[in-house]
Amino acid sequence: MRLRIEALAHAYDGLAALGPLDLVVEPGERLAVIGPSGCGKSTLLGLVGGLLRPSRGRVLLEGEPPPGSLVPVAYVFQDFALLPWRTVEANVALPLEDRLGAAERRERVRAALARTRLSDFARAHPRQLSGGMRQRVGIARALVVEPGVLLLDEPLSALDAQTRELLLDEVLTLTRGATLVWVTHHLEEAVRVADRVVLLSARPGRIRTILPVPIPEAERGRPAALAELARLRLELWELLREDAQRAETALVVSGDALA
Amino acid sequence: MRSREIPFRGGGFAPERIPRVGALAFLLLLAAWEGVCRAGLVSLFTLPAPSRVLLTLLEMATSGELFFHLRASLGRLVLGWSLGALSGVAAGLAIGVSSLARSIGLPLVSALFPVPKIALLPLLILWLGIGEASKVATIALGTFFPIAIATASGVDQIPKSLVRMAQSFDLAPRAILAKVILPGALPGVLAGCRISSSIALVLLTAAEMIGAEHGIGALVLQAGHLMRSDRLLAGVVLLSVLGLAIGATIGALERRLLAWR
Ligand SMILES: Nc1ncnc2c1ncn2[C@@H]1O[C@H](COP(=O)(O)OP(=O)(O)OP(=O)(O)O)[C@@H](O)[C@H]1O
Numbered sequence: 291m292r293l294r295i296e297a298l299a300h301a302y303d304g305l306a307a308l309g310p311l312d313l314v315v316e317p318g319e320r321l322a323v324i325g326p327s328g329c330g331k332s333t334l335l336g337l338v339g340g341l342l343r344p345s346r347g348r349v350l351l352e353g354e355p356p357p358g359s360l361v362p363v364a365y366v367f368q369d370f371a372l373l374p375w376r377t378v379e380a381n382v383a384l385p386l387e388d389r390l391g392a393a394e395r396r397e398r399v400r401a402a403l404a405r406t407r408l409s410d411f412a413r414a415h416p417r418q419l420s421g422g423m424r425q426r427v428g429i430a431r432a433l434v435v436e437p438g439v440l441l442l443d444e445p446l447s448a449l450d451a452q453t454r455e456l457l458l459d460e461v462l463t464l465t466r467g468a469t470l471v472w473v474t475h476h477l478e479e480a481v482r483v484a485d486r487v488v489l490l491s492a493r494p495g496r497i498r499t500i501l502p503v504p505i506p507e508a509e510r511g512r513p514a515a516l517a518e519l520a521r522l523r524l525e526l527w528e529l530l531r532e533d534a535q536r537a538e539t540a541l542v543v544s545g546d547a548l549a
Numbered sequence: 550m551r552s553r554e555i556p557f558r559g560g561g562f563a564p565e566r567i568p569r570v571g572a573l574a575f576l577l578l579l580a581a582w583e584g585v586c587r588a589g590l591v592s593l594f595t596l597p598a599p600s601r602v603l604l605t606l607l608e609m610a611t612s613g614e615l616f617f618h619l620r621a622s623l624g625r626l627v628l629g630w631s632l633g634a635l636s637g638v639a640a641g642l643a644i645g646v647s648s649l650a651r652s653i654g655l656p657l658v659s660a661l662f663p664v665p666k667i668a669l670l671p672l673l674i675l676w677l678g679i680g681e682a683s684k685v686a687t688i689a690l691g692t693f694f695p696i697a698i699a700t701a702s703g704v705d706q707i708p709k710s711l712v713r714m715a716q717s718f719d720l721a722p723r724a725i726l727a728k729v730i731l732p733g734a735l736p737g738v739l740a741g742c743r744i745s746s747s748i749a750l751v752l753l754t755a756a757e758m759i760g761a762e763h764g765i766g767a768l769v770l771q772a773g774h775l776m777r778s779d780r781l782l783a784g785v786v787l788l789s790v791l792g793l794a795i796g797a798t799i800g801a802l803e804r805r806l807l808a809w810r
């Protein structure tokens with residue numbers, strides 16, 4: 291599905307936090323969003339996901355959701371947002387309840403757990419899982435509704451570097467075909483996952499640059515691509531550096547886009 | 550360079566239960582008490598020996614008197630506590646999720662929570678009569694406030710991201726209430742149950758002392774008037790056992806319902 295973002299802007303308590311910005315995310319495209327801390331990345335996702343009401347502008351969803359889709363836009367959260375009292379399978383089943391019959395529900399959950407290699411942990415509770423496995427549950431729960439658009443808010447940021455590396459490729463494989471908006475503050479991650487990287491300015495976040503990553507995804511893990519990826523990363527960092535420094539030394543405006 | 554071993558300095562401040570020491574101390578205390586009584590150092594009226602109290606308890610059990618009082622007390626306790634707990638959970642959930650309920654309820658509950666509810670008993674007697682209703686209402690009131698507050702703070706402690714997650718999957722508000730808010734607030738609800746059950750026990754005893762023919766509070770008070778300190782202490786033992794049983798029940802519930810923690 292295509293996302294069309296038109297003159298979108300958001301303010302908290304009258305203070306501008308994002309935009310205005312225009313952006314089109316093509317069907318099946320993977321868009322990474324980066325920007326200095328507090329620039330409005332989570333706000334942008336909240337607006338696109340319908341969890342925040344825009345102060346101005348609008349977000350349009352164009353095209354048909356995939357067959358069998360129950361929720362057109364699904365979310366993967368930085369803190370996983372798993373219900374700690376539910377088992378892995380019950381967490382994944384949550385969005386299917388009241389929507390599908392028991393048999394179809396079981397089958398979908400089983401398939402989602404198999405895809406995310408969680409089948410052996412179906413009966414475990416979140417606290418028994420490692421961070422990487424918890425996020426795989428979060429991803430399974432998002433995939434189980436067959437979304438047309440997948441929004442990921444720093445999906446790997448709560449994980450250690452090695453787990454992040456492992457999960458990155460896995461997420462890309464699992465989400466192939468879906469339109470993706472992937473928020474991260476991690477430059478390597480952005481150039482690894484994205485077809486295009488959107489760089490936002492400091493608060494209120496506006497689009498500074500949109501940088502295409504002209505390397506086929508399959509080649510990005512290879513040594514030959516490293517130099518080009520590093521160059522792109524550096525290009526982003528040159529643009530980002532000043533804003534990042536300013537954000538780092540500014541007084542913190544507290545508030546959490548999704549709280 | 551002079552070398553010396555690094556001294557250990559990480560000890561202490563980590564108390565552990567030493568097995569059997571607690572029970573032993575308890576038995577020693579009882580034995581000392583028994584000894585003091587047998588030696589005739591205190592009169593029967595002042596302090597009967599533990600064996601005497603136990604005997605009285607057994608006598609009261611065989612005559613059925615004990616269960617008579619116990620049944621009366623338990624009936625009031627269960628009814629009053631359930632009424633207070635159910636309405637308290639409902640009020641706490643409302644305060645937890647609704648701006649209007651929070652704006653109205655929170656100041657009200659905060660203002661009334663510290664009032665010792667036994668002070669309201671005379672008023673409740675004026676309204677409801679000296680019978681069962683005023684006692685049950687006192688216990689219900691005493692239960693309502695702590696459970697409402699504990700439930701509301703239980704809701705407050707649910708990470709907002711869980712609610713956002715549920716909304717992101719288009720769950721209906723009712724489903725969010727049932728599947729996220731209520732189970733998420735359960736630790737708070739159970740904490741409220743624990744606090745309120747001891748408050749309810751205090752109120753029960755007090756209410757039965759003020760106007761009741763039977764019930765453990767009445768038993769204790771009458772025994773005092775008759776200088777039957779053995780019966781008085783039997784009542785106290787009964788209250789202690791009742792309190793322990795309630796605590797154990799809530800503990801078992803917590804282990805079962807909160808195993809995921
Ligand atoms: N509910 C809120 N109330 C007030 N201010 C808020 C709220 N949510 C977010 N903000 C502020 O708006 C700005 C943008 O927030 P947002 O969370 O979208 O930024 P972000 O780019 O995701 O930041 P981070 O890099 O920390 O994740 C920040 O300055 C934040 O403190």
Ligand SMILES: [Mg+2]
Nearest residue numbers: 331332333443
């Ligand atoms: Mg954020």
